[in-house]
Structures are given as structure tokens and as C-alpha cells.
Amino acid sequence: MQNVDYDLVIIGGGPAGLTAGLYAARARLNVVLLEKSVTGGQIIVTDWIENYPGFPEGISGIDLTGRMSEQAKRFGLEIETEEVLSLDCSNKVKKIELGDRTISTHTIIIATGASPSTLGVPGEDDFYGKGVSSCATCDGPFFSGAVVAAVGGGDTAVQESIFLTKFAKKVFLIHRRNELRASKILQERAFANDKIEIVWDSVLTGIYGAKTGVTNITIKNVKTKDTSELAVDGCFIWVGIQPDSGFLGDDIKVDDYGFIIVNDRMATSVPGVFAAGDGRSTPLRQIATAIGDAAIAAVSAEHYIENL
Amino acid sequence: MVEGVLEINDGNFEAEVLKADGPVMVDFWAPWCGPCKAIGPIIEELSGSLGDKIKFTKCNVDDNPATPSKYGIRSIPTLIFFKNGAVADQIVGLVTKSKLEEIINTIS
Structure with a gap:
């Protein structure tokens, strides 16, 4: 195997990224999770989550993701505040360009999720934060x-x-x-x-x-x-979401709306690159589906590395 | 300048922010706001690394309604960057650390 910085780089620190991180850390992969802002993802703005099993009274978004983060860190997941500018997946060893450096990795899990869509009507931008x-x-x-x-x-x-x-x-x-x-x-x-x-x-x-x-x-x-x-x-x-996938480049196939296309192993069109959560093309976007995707993606990445 | 984030209020806003010598950032927040809690640690961190360039302050909008209302704030977190008593820049919502560093380096 070639020398690389990481076995696996997870991009995005919402429920999918944190779950992939948990599985990868427990698999003892050399892994890092990159989050551009703060971990938690879209659900940190959700007041009360009632459809995530295991919390019969419900739980706030920030508490739930705080727990996910804590759990992943307990098993040694390293989380860095870094924004990914671009990916180079043209070789077997993938390169990820960050603000101040480029890192190399065998595998990538893209868990960058989505953001609320805007309507593009007059006044929407002007009054953002003012109503x-x-x-x-x-x-x-x-x-x-x-x-x-x-x-x-x-x-x-x-x-x-x-x-x-x-x-x-x-x-x-x-x-x-x-x-x-x-x-x-x-x-x-x-x-x-x-x-x-x-x-x-x-x-x-x-x-x-x-x-x-x-x-x-x-x-x-x-x-x-x-x-x-x-x-x-x-x-x-609240008119739906759009994927945060501007850094992807042309190698990774996406659907008409920009969501990443994966197979049942969460593998994208590029070998060694996987995707999980709201950013992938999927009929349902929930915390429950994101973490399911992420567990599969992490195990798929692990298998990919074993077979290198 | 002091390291850390100074808690300010309606009463001392003028003295601590508007009449401050150098640039000042005010983080308008509230305990019930998830993203505010999330952005807090980033600002704490920046106050350590860039505390000599800008004064970091935060204002609880629940306890201090007059100041946010004066600046038309209806979303939090809102970060306002003041220079010589005037608004130099303003950000609503979650923001990356690098974006904040960029703004601070531009205005200071």
C-alpha cells in the first residue's frame, strides 16, 4: 500500500458523518472527520425530534447530535474544523484540498448533507435575518x-x-x-x-x-x-433542501438535483468514495436513514481498504 | 486586549462596543438557540487566537432586548462587527471559522 495520511476521511459532521466516524473509529481505521463549521448538521436547529427511536419523550437536535459526537470521540474519532475546497479522485490515492494543506487518503465518505433551499423571490435575501x-x-x-x-x-x-x-x-x-x-x-x-x-x-x-x-x-x-x-x-x-456538494468536481456522479448517486453499499461512481445521509440521492431524508447509510458506508470503506 | 469573550448588556453596550478603541465583534445569542450554542466554541477559540485584533463580546438577547431591537435583529446567531461605533459587517446564522477569520482580518 502507498503511504497516505489517512485510511478514511469523512467529510461532514452531521448524524451521517458522526455515525460513520463511530464505526470507523471502532474498526480502528486511521480516520479523520472534517467539519467546516460545527458538528450536528441540519438537525441542530430542530427543536424536538420525536421520530428517532430510543428517545420516547423526544430529544432536541443539539442534544442528540451532541451525544453522537461524544460517542464517536469516546472511541477515538478525531474531528477537525476544516472546509474541503476540492477533491482529486483521479488516482487510487485520493487528494483532498483544504484551506492550508492537501491531505491524502485511501477512502472518502461524503456526508456533507444539505441546506434549506431558497425560493429566489424578491426580498428573500434582503430581509434574511430581519424577518x-x-x-x-x-x-x-x-x-x-x-x-x-x-x-x-x-x-x-x-x-x-x-x-x-x-x-x-x-x-x-x-x-x-x-x-x-x-x-x-x-x-x-x-x-x-x-x-x-x-x-x-x-x-x-x-x-x-x-x-x-x-x-x-x-x-x-x-x-x-x-x-x-x-x-x-x-x-x-421551508421548501425543501439542496445538497452541499459544490466541492465534488465532475468525477462523482450526481442526480439531476445534485444529490450523489450510490449503490446499496453506499459506493459512488468513484471506487473508494462513498456517500451517506441527506446528500445522497434517496427517497427519504431522516436521521434514521442517515445513520443507516453511514454504518453501511463505513463498513464498505473498511472492506475497500482491506482489499487494497 | 483581553483574551476571552466579554459578556455585555444593554447598559454597557455603548461603552464597551460603540466607544471602544478598536474593532468589536458582538455575538447576539440566547440559551434556547441550538446554532448559537454550536457557534460558541468557535468564537471562544478565535478569541484566543485573534484576541489582539478585535474585542470579542456576546450579548444575551433574552436579557437584553433593547440592543438587538435597535439593530433590527430577528435571527440568531447574528454576529455584528463594529468599528468606531458603526456596523462594519454582519453575519446571520452559522458560519465557518475561516470565514470569521477572513472578516476579522479584513476589518481590523
């Missing part, structure tokens, strides 16, 4: 007694809208179809919550305000084409 948000747990308390809009119809949109009603006196949930995609239990809670008014068949077309923040939004009914205006103090946007 436009995608984090109810971070920003909900700023909207005490206020009227807010939420956009989306999936689990995140519905669950976070319910959370917002702890603070806001009214939440308009704007959804482009005439039924929600969220799980039934969340739908039931939303329908039963008299502070939530669902605006069906409608899309957000603009966010407006003053220096102090958002004051109103415009929406359009996709069926009647009618446009209307709503006076709101905030606008939360």
Missing part, C-alpha cells in the same frame, strides 16, 4: 405576539409552524398544493391548532418591509392566479 428565516427554534421567540407566514408543506414546514405558535399569535402556512406532504400526525396537530391558517394552492411571490424588517408579503393562488397581500412580521421558508 426571513428558516430556523424557528433560533428565531421564533423574536415573533412573540406577531403574525408570521410559513412556506412549505412537508414535515419541517408543518412541525416548525406548530412550534412557531408558541410565540406568534397567527401563522399563515402557505402551501402550493391542496394537501400537505407532512406525516399525518403532524397534519392532525396543525389542523387542530387554531393559530395556524393554511393558505392552500398558493405560492409566495415577494417579501417586503422597511429598515426594521419584514412588514408584508405577496402571494399568488396558482389555480385562480389571484394575487393578494398579507401583513406579516416574519416569513419562514
